[in-house]
Amino acid sequence: MTQIRRLFVCTNQKSGVGEAVAKALKKELKMQGLKKLLVGGERQQVRVQTCNCLDLCKQCKKGPGAALVVYPDGIAYGNVRPADAAALVGEYLGRGQVVKRLQIEE
Ligand code: FES
Numbered sequence: 001m002t003q004i005r006r007l008f009v010c011t012n013q014k015s016g017v018g019e020a021v022a023k024a025l026k027k028e029l030k031m032q033g034l035k036k037l038l039v040g041g042e043r044q045q046v047r048v049q050t051c052n053c054l055d056l057c058k059q060c061k062k063g064p065g066a067a068l069v070v071y072p073d074g075i076a077y078g079n080v081r082p083a084d085a086a087a088l089v090g091e092y093l094g095r096g097q098v099v100k101r102l103q104i105e106e
Contacts, residue, residue, distance in 0.1 A: 018066035024085035
């Protein structure tokens with residue numbers, strides 16, 4: 001069975017940064033070959049989805065970037081900019097290391 005891991009990116013900012021972040025994440029997943037992962041012997045697919053407010057607005061529309069949450073991991077990131085996509089994909093999805101500088105403690 002293939003498990004689906006979803007990155008929900010808020011696009012509720014006037015700047016449009018959330019859309020740009022989602023696009024950058026999709027591009028990085030493709031470039032780094034991580035759209036499909038093998039984690040603990042199980043297959044996973046990674047999908048990036050845009051959504052409305054995640055109730056993390058302090059780290060979203062009040063800053064330079066967007067908020068996003070990773071399901072089912074329960075990890076939230078804030079003020080994510082398109083330039084952060086490579087680190088989120090490579091470090092977090094690829095190597096399983098939380099990107100501490102962007103992580104939000106809820
Ligand atoms: S506006 Fe993005 S989390 Fe609320």
